[in-house]
Amino acid sequence: MTWVAMTAAAIVLVGLAQLAASCGTGQVVFDEIVDWDNTTVAYPTASRSGTSVALIGDVDGDGTGDAAFGSPLADLSDGSVTIVMLNQDGSANSTSVLSKATSALTTMLSTQAGQFGTSVGGAGDLNGDSVPDLLVGAPVLGATGKVIIIFLTTDAGVSSVTTIENGVGLGLTTLVAGELFGSGLATIKGVSTINYATHALVGIGLASGQDRITTQIYGSILIATLSRVDGSVTAFTLFDHSQSGMAPVTLGSGFGSAIAAGDVRGTGSPLLAVGAPLYDSARGRVFLVDMDWTLMAITGMTIVEEGALGWTPTPALGSLSQIGTGVMLADINADGCVDLALGAPGAEEIGPNYGMLAVLLLNSGPSSIAVEAFTRISYSANPALQSAVTSTVRDVRI
Numbered sequence: 001m002t003w004v005a006m007t008a009a010a011i012v013l014v015g016l017a018q019l020a021a022s023c024g025t026g027q028v029v030f031d032e033i034v035d036w037d038n039t040t041v042a043y044p045t046a047s048r049s050g051t052s053v054a055l056i057g058d059v060d061g062d063g064t065g066d067a068a069f070g071s072p073l074a075d076l077s078d079g080s081v082t083i084v085m086l087n088q089d090g091s092a093n094s095t096s097v098l099s100k101a102t103s104a105l106t107t108m109l110s111t112q113a114g115q116f117g118t119s120v121g122g123a124g125d126l127n128g129d130s131v132p133d134l135l136v137g138a139p140v141l142g143a144t145g146k147v148i149i150i151f152l153t154t155d156a157g158v159s160s161v162t163t164i165e166n167g168v169g170l171g172l173t174t175l176v177a178g179e180l181f182g183s184g185l186a187t188i189k190g191v192s193t194i195n196y197a198t199h200a201l202v203g204i205g206l207a208s209g210q211d212r213i214t215t216q217i218y219g220s221i222l223i224a225t226l227s228r229v230d231g232s233v234t235a236f237t238l239f240d241h242s243q244s245g246m247a248p249v250t251l252g253s254g255f256g257s258a259i260a261a262g263d264v265r266g267t268g269s270p271l272l273a274v275g276a277p278l279y280d281s282a283r284g285r286v287f288l289v290d291m292d293w294t295l296m297a298i299t300g301m302t303i304v305e306e307g308a309l310g311w312t313p314t315p316a317l318g319s320l321s322q323i324g325t326g327v328m329l330a331d332i333n334a335d336g337c338v339d340l341a342l343g344a345p346g347a348e349e350i351g352p353n354y355g356m357l358a359v360l361l362l363n364s365g366p367s368s369i370a371v372e373a374f375t376r377i378s379y380s381a382n383p384a385l386q387s388a389v390t391s392t393v394r395d396v397r398i
């Protein structure tokens with residue numbers, strides 16, 4: 001089992017050694033760290049390389065899944081995404097950078113400061129050529145932000161590009177400027193009402209999404225069904241604060257900055273983990289959002305934060321930890337229960353803003369969610385990270 005963790009200037013791949021015996025118990029021990037940062041590729045200090053990362057499927061067809069990560073502040077915030085062809089051990093075999101220097105993206109991205117690469121996601125092949133494609137969020141591109149679907153070639157080049165944005169590619173016309181459409185992205189698997197052979201289901205965050213009635217900024221998410229013929233949106237639902245089930249989301253919390261999906265309750269139906277890293281003046285929290293996928297409705301929300309669900313980390317992560325800047329749901333210790341990993345870039349370590357990945361092993365059922373064990377991946381806890389982590393660990397995805 002491996003996953004990727006990002007720092008301000010480097011990407012690390014963490015290997016997992018120790019497995020637990022029963023659901024939600026045991027310990028997570030990390031035995032390996034791989035840094036994808038290619039020092040011969042110039043990622044300027046301020047590019048915020050590693051803000052987002054995703055495993056996107058086997059692009060080059062060598063049998064090993066490949067990855068992508070975003071550098072949204074590269075090139076004066078025009079942004080870039082790096083596709084990393086992986087070797088079996090998780091090291092980078094080659095890298096390819098998509099940016100305004102890529103001809104298919106030049107017109108769209110040049111001098112827009114759209115922060116292309118704030119989020120990245122892979123939903124498999126979306127145009128029927130068997131090559132996995134790439135979703136990239138650019139939340140300040142154009143008036144309302146865009147999600148760009150990049151149809152890839154096997155050498156990580158671009159065959160064509162399409163977008164999801166206000167008034168384009170879907171019947172959505174009500175987004176307004178500054179909602180940050182595309183701040184978060186997730187692929188949602190395991191929904192019984194979706195035919196995954198012909199469609200993909202994705203969650204898109206709007207970290208400053210407005211309540212449609214009061215126009216106040218609470219943050220929102222949009223769930224979209226995409227066609228595997230051309231990536232077009234065939235259905236969507238926008239969950240803003242005026243919608244049923246959204247009341248627990250508080251004003252200005254950045255809800256939608258990060259999204260993940262997984263079958264936490266073991267019921268065969270995924271729930272969503274949605275980060276709200278600005279909650280309580282940047283302490284941050286994460287919502288586990290139960291969904292009725294047939295009705296496409298929110299049926300409940302469970303809050304994950306320090307002091308909740310039996311999670312009382314000592315020492316505490318601190319009041320500016322920005323928990324939920326990144327979220328991942330996956331069975332990290334391979335015991336059959338989906339676990340939660342949280343990026344907390346402002347967490348205290350040997351000083352402010354060292355950041356950490358908070359790994360919460362969950363023990364959940366249809367009617368309960370509990371944190372059974374907690375492990376930090378951080379500067380102090382992982383000596384192997386000390387050469388890579390000098391400031392912040394920003395995100396985590398699988």
Ligand SMILES: *[C@@H]1O[C@H](CO)[C@@H](O)[C@H](O)[C@H]1NC(C)=O
Nearest residue numbers: 062085086087091092093094
């Ligand atoms: C890339 O993969 C090829 C084929 O497996 C291998 O021969 C080569 O050594 C790899 N290169 C790097 C830099 O890992």
Ligand SMILES: *[C@@H]1O[C@H](CO)[C@@H](O)[C@H](O)[C@H]1NC(C)=O
Nearest residue numbers: 038039040041092093094095
């Ligand atoms: C690192 O960058 C160099 C120069 O751009 C490139 O030739 C090489 O393939 C890259 N290596 C990896 C593993 O991406």
Ligand SMILES: [Ca+2]
Nearest residue numbers: 058060062064
């Ligand atoms: Ca591959």
Ligand SMILES: [Ca+2]
Nearest residue numbers: 125126127131
């Ligand atoms: Ca494709």
Ligand SMILES: [Ca+2]
Nearest residue numbers: 331333335337
């Ligand atoms: Ca587990």
